[in-house]
Amino acid sequence: xxxxxxxxxxxxxxxxxxxxxxxxxxxxxxxxxxxxxxxxxxxxxxxxxxxxxxxxxxxxxxxxxxxxxxxxxxxxxxxxxxxxxxxxxxxxxxxxxxxxxxxxxxxxxxxxxxxxxxxxxxxxxxxxxxxxxxxxxxxxxxxxxxxxxxxxxxxxxxxxxxxxxxxxxxxxxxxxxxxxxxxxxxxxxxxxxxxxxxxxxxxxxxxxxxxxxxxxxxxxxxxxxxxxxxxxxxxxxxxxxxxxxxxxxxxxxx
Amino acid sequence: xxxxxxxxxxxxxxxxxxxxxxxxxxxxxxxxxxxxxxxxxxxxxxxxxxxxxxxxxxxxxxxxxxxxxxxxxxxxxxxxxxxxxxxxxxxxxxxxxxxxxxxxxxxxxxxxxxxxxxxxxxxxxxxxxxxxxxxxxxxxxxxxxxxxxxxxxxxxxxxxxxxxxxxxxxxxxxxxxxxxxxxxxxxxxxxxxxxxxxxxxxxxxxxxxxxxxxxxxxxxxxxxxxxxxxxxxxxxxxxxxxxxxxxxxxxxxxxxxxxxxxxxxxxxxxxxxxxxxxxxxxxxxx
Numbered sequence: 001x002x003x004x005x006x007x008x009x010x011x012x013x014x015x016x017x018x019x020x021x022x023x024x025x026x027x028x029x030x031x032x033x034x035x036x037x038x039x040x041x042x043x044x045x046x047x048x049x050x051x052x053x054x055x056x057x058x059x060x061x062x063x064x065x066x067x068x069x070x071x072x073x074x075x076x077x078x079x080x081x082x083x084x085x086x087x088x089x090x091x092x093x094x095x096x097x098x099x100x101x102x103x104x105x106x107x108x109x110x111x112x113x114x115x116x117x118x119x120x121x122x123x124x125x126x127x128x129x130x131x132x133x134x135x136x137x138x139x140x141x142x143x144x145x146x147x148x149x150x151x152x153x154x155x156x157x158x159x160x161x162x163x164x165x166x167x168x169x170x171x172x173x174x175x176x177x178x179x180x181x182x183x184x185x186x187x188x189x190x191x192x193x194x195x196x197x198x199x200x201x202x203x204x205x206x207x208x209x210x211x212x213x214x215x216x217x218x219x220x221x222x223x224x225x226x227x228x229x230x231x232x233x234x235x236x237x238x239x240x241x242x243x244x245x246x247x248x249x250x251x252x253x254x
Numbered sequence: 255x256x257x258x259x260x261x262x263x264x265x266x267x268x269x270x271x272x273x274x275x276x277x278x279x280x281x282x283x284x285x286x287x288x289x290x291x292x293x294x295x296x297x298x299x300x301x302x303x304x305x306x307x308x309x310x311x312x313x314x315x316x317x318x319x320x321x322x323x324x325x326x327x328x329x330x331x332x333x334x335x336x337x338x339x340x341x342x343x344x345x346x347x348x349x350x351x352x353x354x355x356x357x358x359x360x361x362x363x364x365x366x367x368x369x370x371x372x373x374x375x376x377x378x379x380x381x382x383x384x385x386x387x388x389x390x391x392x393x394x395x396x397x398x399x400x401x402x403x404x405x406x407x408x409x410x411x412x413x414x415x416x417x418x419x420x421x422x423x424x425x426x427x428x429x430x431x432x433x434x435x436x437x438x439x440x441x442x443x444x445x446x447x448x449x450x451x452x453x454x455x456x457x458x459x460x461x462x463x464x465x466x467x468x469x470x471x472x473x474x475x476x477x478x479x480x481x482x483x484x485x486x487x488x489x490x491x492x493x494x495x496x497x498x499x500x501x502x503x504x505x506x507x508x509x510x511x512x513x514x515x516x517x518x519x520x521x522x523x524x525x526x527x528x529x530x531x532x533x534x535x536x537x538x539x540x
Contacts, residue, residue, distance in 0.1 A: 034331065034332050035332070057358065058280055058281050058282070058433045058435070059280070059433055059434065059435070060433065069332075070331070070332035070333075070493075070495045070498065071281050071331035071332045071493070071495075071498070072281055072331065073280060073281020073282045073331070073433050073485075073493070074281075074493060074495075075282075075432075075486060075488060075492060075493060077433075078282070078432045078433050078488060079488075084432065084433060084434070084463045086434050086435065086436055086438070086439075086465075087280055087305070087358070087362050087435050087436040088362040088363070088365070088366050088436055088439060090362075091358060091359040091362050091363075091377075092359075092362070092363075092377070095359070096359065096377065096378055096379075119355075119384070119385075124384075124388050127343065127344060128344075129340075129344075130328075130335075130339070130340045130343045130344055132327050132328050132329030132335070132336075133325065133326060133327050133328055133329075133355055134326055134327065134355070134356070134357040134358070134383075134385065135306075135326060135327035135357065135358050136327075136357065136358045136359065137357070138357045138359075138379060138380060138383050138385065139357055139358070139359040139377075139378070139379050142378065142379065142381070142382075143378065164384050165382070165383050165384040166383060166384070166385070167383065168381070168382035168383055171382055176382065177382075180381040180382040181378070181381060181402075181403065182381065182382070183378065
């Protein structure tokens, strides 16, 4: 009898599975922000061997928290880290120098080329909603070898064009990242509560490659603010196993 | 050479109306008590600088102390918005706030340049984003050796840097550890500085990962136990996550906020009275 689960739980599990595969393929070092990225990265650490190595921008390298931290500076992240470093060092020696395999980002808006807005909704000088701002995101998006994005999918958040481009995904299309001189490959996966999008290899446009069980194409299209394309064969994501669900719920309860 | 004094006297002597002031501490060791004392002394027109203006800057901005803010991420970590910061930017309440917005990497490069007595810092950053279009202090320059394009950001040189540390010895040498952020860079980039500490000891014993600021680069040392609350000092106090969550409701409403500032900051005389007023015991696990 399959256990019931929420689409948000399967979103986190999908991200964790991908991180597990990346760690197995020799790309374990993951730069983690708080919230959904931290939940997925810690779940992957519980489920997979070798586990991903978690780097928090507060300067905690290799943190192994037993429960999900509220902030990137919670005591447990520091106490369980392999190394604690200063902020200038985090951004210069580790991120900018290309030592991060996977940058993990969220945001308020993402556009069809996976550019991300975490700065303002509306006009910059007279915003409708002022968001927290850039933080570490622009340089994570620029310099991590690959980027994974995790966001809930809706027409408000998946937009034709971001109100503000805080972090560069694939710019205005193929070749932009090279033109900007960015080190990493940029966003490779956008994991949502409906499925997974990936940039099309030739156009760089985000394309739906996988959907959660029971999610229809219409549902996905109507939660997207541009004319969304689907991959030739759209995969249905496996529902979470009972061990995945149990590990996630334990993390969130702790 | 550092001198020991009360936090009241340190703020009174060193922070002046119109100054550029940086309170640093990245999620850990945030000098909240010093921020409260700035509000108590009703300093105004400050140009506040901080990578992550969290609750302490929400309070300073909502209390009307600031005219400018230079920052890279303004939120309540893990909780949501800073409502006073948003109200100042979106509705100019209680006054308008001019912002200068960077990324974390850019702010770090700016402090390092300031601490190094360089005019600017460099990084690979901002390219292709909308930030350079809105922030004048982001420029592209060419490497004189390779011709490669890199981003330049001007040095930060605050009038005053304020940090919180675990301890000082009787000579005024300061030691901090755990998540050390860029407090060393902030202190060394500023013209003057104030350090609040959890305890004053006979002499400093080595701790893994510790940053030591020798007394001759420190101006004022103030003994303020639990001076980071609701942030924390590793080895002394724990982060008060409940307070961070409670701040969301307190700060959402102008009246509730003003009442909170009035009751807990303006009508208390110092930090120990403040802690009593919000019923937080100073927990020492020494």
